[in-house]
Amino acid sequence: MPFENEKMETMPRKELEEYQVKMMRSVAKHVYENNEFYRRKFKEKGVKPEDIKTIEDISKLPFTYKKDLRDNYPFGLISVPFEDVVRIHMSSGTSGKPTAVAYTVKDIDTWATLIKRSMIAAGADSSDIVQNMYGYGLFTGGLGFHYGAEKLGAKVIPMSTGNTQRQIEVMMDYGTTVITCTPSYAMFLGETMESMGIDPEKDLKLRIGFIGAEPWSKKTRERIEKKLGLTAHGGGAYDHYGLSEMCGPGVGAECTAQEGLHIWADHFYLEVVDPETGEPVSEGEKGVMVMTNFTKEAMPFIRYWIGDVTIIDYEPCECGRTHPRLPQGILGRADDMVVVRGINVFPSQVEFVLMKFPELGEAWQMIVDRKGTLDSLEIEVERKEGIQVTEELKSRIQEELKSYLNIRAELIIKEPGTLPRYEGKAKRVIDKREFA
Ligand code: DLL
Helix, strand or coil: CCCCCHHHHCCCHHHHHHHHHHHHHHHHHHHHHHCHHHHHHHHHHCCCHHHCCCHHHHHHCCCECHHHHHHCCCCCCCCCCHHHCCEEEEECCCCCCCEEEEECHHHHHHHHHHHHHHHHHCCCCCCCEEEECCCCCCCHHHHHHHHHHHHHCCEEECCCCCCHHHHHHHHHHHCCCEEEECHHHHHHHHHHHHHCCCCHHHHCCCCEEEEECCCCCHHHHHHHHHHCCCHHHCCEEEEEEEECCCCEEEEEECCCCCCCEEECCCCEEEEEECCCCCCECCCCCEEEEEEEECCCCCCCCCCEEEEEEEECECCCCCCCCCCCEECCCCCEEHHHCEEECCEEECHHHHHHHHCCCCCEEEEEEEEEEEECCEEEEEEEEEECCCCCCCHHHHHHHHHHHHHHHCCCCEEEEECCCCCCCCCCCCCCEEECCCCC
C-alpha cells in the first residue's frame, strides 16, 4: 500500500501524541513570540508556550474564533515578517466582512504535500490525468489541488468550475482519470452527461473523484460513483476535507477503504468538543471540531473553533494509518443548523433521507418560513425522470423525514431540472424568517 510518508502516517498513537505535544509547544512559541494578538490572548489566560508538556495541557491554550480573524482582517494574525508571505487567499463569508489567510513558500509546499498524500491514499499516482474542477482564485480548492496533483507528478488540467459540457468534452479528449469537485457539481456533471447521451462507463475513463468542500452522505457517494462510472473503472468517490484557515483542502482525506476522513495528525491537532462547554466529548460522541495547524508558518491558528460537527474515532484503519478518523465524515456545521419550531434540523439529515429514495433526483432545498407565529419547513426535491409520483411514495418519504428530523415537513416533489444547480458549494437552506 503506497504512502506519502509511511512512518508518519502509521506512527503508533502514543508516539504520535508525543510528537503532537512537541509541535503544539513549538507553534505556541512561534505565535507568542511573533504575533501581538496571540501574546495578549495567552497572557489573558495565564499560559506560556513552555506550559505545554502533555496532551492534556493543550486545553490550557485559548480558543481562536472566526470573529478574531475578521476583527484582525486582513493581516493581524500573520506570525512572520510580511515579506515572507507569498500567497493570500480570501473568503467572502456570509456575514459581510471577508477573512484572509496567508502562506509562506514552505506553507505552500507543505500544503501540496498534504494533497499529494491524500491523493495517494485514494490510489491516485503519477500516471493519472487530473481534471481540477474546483474554483481557481480566492477559493483554496483550485490552487490547492493544482499544486498537490503536480507534486504527485500527475498531469493537471486546470479547468476550474463551470462550462459543464466543455468539461465533459475535455474528459473525453484527454482521457481524464481523476476529477476534483464538490458533490453538488459531481451530480450535475452526471446529469449533463446523461443529457448529452454519454455513458461514462463506456465513453470515459474516470476512476477517482476527490469530492469535498461540503457535506454529503454515503447514499450520495453511491449515486456519484454510479453516475460518473467511477466504480466501473475500479475506483470511487473519496471524501476530502479542509478549510482555508488550516491551509485549504488537504486537512483530511479518505483512503481506499472509504471508512471516513483521516485527519493528517502530524500537521493538525484535532479536538472534538462540546459546543456549550468547550470540553472534549467522549470518543464516539458528537461534538464540534477545534483545530490547530502546527506546521503552518505564516498564519497558524491556535485551537481554531471550526464549528463543523463530527464524531472522532482513534481506531487504526485497515489501511494501516493511525491518524484520527471521522467515520461519518462531517455531519454539518453547527451554524448551518436551523431551528424550526424549537427542533434542530441539519441539512445533512435531510439529504441523508432524500438520497435513500431512488425515485428522487439529487437537487433539493429546504425553505424555512414563519406563517403567523409558527415556523414552517418545506422540502423541495425533484423526481427522477420517468418516475410517477404517487401519494403512497410521498407519504413514505414524508414519514421517513419525520422519523429522522422529529418534525413534520411539507414535501414538494418537483419536475426534473427545475431546482437550482451549483458549480461550487450548494445553497440548501433558504430561511425567509425575519428575526427581530
Ligand atoms: O472548502 C476547502 C476545500 C476545498 C475542501 C476543496 C475540500 C475540497 P472553505 O471554503 O474555507 O474551504 O470552507 C471550509 O467547508 O469548515 C466545512 O464546513 C466545509 N467542508 C469542507 N470540506 C468538507 C467535507 C474549503 N468533505 C468549510 N464535508 C468547512 C463536509 C466540508 N463539509
